[in-house]
Amino acid sequence: MIGKNVVTDFSARAVEPVIGSSAFVHPLAAVIGNVIIGDNVMVSPGASVRGDEGQPLHVGNDSNVQDGVIIHALETELDGKPVEKNLVEVNGKKYAVYVGHRVSLAHQVHVHGPAVIMDDTFVGMKSLVFKSYVGSRCVIEPGVLLMGVRVADGRYVPAGSVVKTQEEADALPVITDDYPMKDMNAGVLHVNKALAKGYLKQERS
Template identity: 80%
Template sequence: MIGKNVTSDFSARVSEPVIDPSSYVHPLAAVIGNVLLGKNIMVAPTASVRGDEGQPIYVGDDSNVQDGVVIHALETEVDGKPVEKNLYEVSGKKYAVYVGSRVSLAHQAQIHGPAVVMDDTFVGMKVLVFKSFVGRNCVIEPAVVLMGVNVADGRYVPVGSVIKTQLEADMLPSITPDYPLKDMNKGVVHVNKALAKGYLATEKK
């Protein structure tokens, strides 16, 4: 479903998702409220993108939101006043959740704002990103928890890691030419762009 949010003391305005026509939202997915989806995005069955509490939520061009992914955020206003601690600023604009371009959010990942995931990053299955900033060209392997940290560009987070201090985040390994998952995101982005295009074409028949 694609729908508007409701008003409350933490959401004074009714907003409707803004979705580029080249992006596809499966009928079994939910995109609600103050959400902006860029170009060529695939939102798979059972994904939930809810801009009805923390807002806005942004997903950039050529990204994918796979089955069971949740994108949501803590409240970003109370009684009409912004809750700054629950907002991240990217390129001069403030967001509850910002997902960059060519980002893959794999099955059952949770991006819970305030949170940022920058361009060309792969977020693995059952990952939680909460109150965290993830840089460009990163790989977050499956079942990782990131809470309250900044992950620098070009790092990977080993499977099952729980990263809760900045010291732990600063010690994460860099992606090297022999890292086995270094190019995986490119393939995932390609597949999901093709799926979005294909499903849209089917709808138009």
């Protein structure tokens, strides 16, 4: 389903999603409201990208939103006024959730705004990113919880970690050449871009 959000006291306008012409949104996915999806993006079955409370939601070029992923956010407007504490700023623009370019959101990831995930980052299965900033070239291993923290560029978060203080986030290990998952994102991006292209071609034939 691709459609507009409804008008409420926290959402003054009904907005149609803006989706790149080379992106593929599976019929069993939901993309609703003030959502911006770039080019070559794969949105898989069961994913929900719902810009009807916090908005806008952004997913950059060449990224992927895999099966069961949820992207949603706390309200960014109330009675026509912005709720600044629930907004994030990237490149001079404000968002409820910003997912950058070449980001992989693996199966059942939950990104709940206010949240930022910058370019070339992999987020592993069943992880939660809430009220957090994740830098570029990071690896979030499966089953991680990030809440209220800022993860620097080029760090990894070990599987199952619960990171709720900035001290814990600052102590996260740096990705080195011998880190086993350092090239994980490249393969995932390759697969999902090919799937988006193939399913789009199939849909249009």
